[in-house]
């Protein structure tokens with residue numbers, strides 16, 4: 371993980387924004403570099419839709435004009451980080467627990483750019499634990515059903531609820547996150563569909579067919595990847 375590479379990617383993505391755009395602001399350390407670089411450009415008439423309370427706070431501090439998905443349901447361009455970038459720009463996201471709002475904003479966007487350091491690019495998704503957002507009510511029952519789906523995908527390890535020192539992590543929406551140590555996800559599309567069918571699962575961190583472009587920061591500059 372290289373913060374310099376994250377910064378390179380974030381700054382390059384900020385150059386893609388034009389005055390007057392509605393911009394989706396991602397969450398995480400790479401997205402934060404984008405937000406800072408965007409604010410530094412001082413573009414006129416932007417409206418920015420943050421994907422988390424943390425990003426909203428950063429954007430507010432930097433003086434970026436904020437909006438909501440309710441007030442601006444169509445977004446021109448979203449720029450966000452990822453935990454893994456696989457073939458076809460299939461992604462794992464949600465390491466920062468913002469996957470639900472992120473996916474809502476991505477899906478409302480005409481164009482999505484994923485930004486990352488070089489270490490995030492993988493041949494097969496799944497080394498990074500797959501985040502699954504779950505309603506707190508009955509979450510242990512939901513976890514059993516998630517385990518059944520994972521077993522059907524030859525993933526033996528049950529997903530684990532995400533905790534911090536103060537107890538269970540809550541998302542901005544008040545839900546819980548389960549992390550599934552998949553190892554390798556051989557059929558991301560089928561796994562995505564199967565997880566979505568579980569009552570109690572709100573969303574999962576597989577972002578498939580959503581990224582239009584990846585800007586990867588390297589020590590030499592940026593690499594641009596297409597799906």
Ligand SMILES: O=C(CO)[C@H](O)[C@H](O)COP(=O)(O)O
Nearest residue numbers: 398399400451464465466468
């Ligand atoms: O999906 C995310 C948050 O939910 C982040 O984009 C992802 O975790 C990458 O974070 P970072 O840029 O800090 O490595």
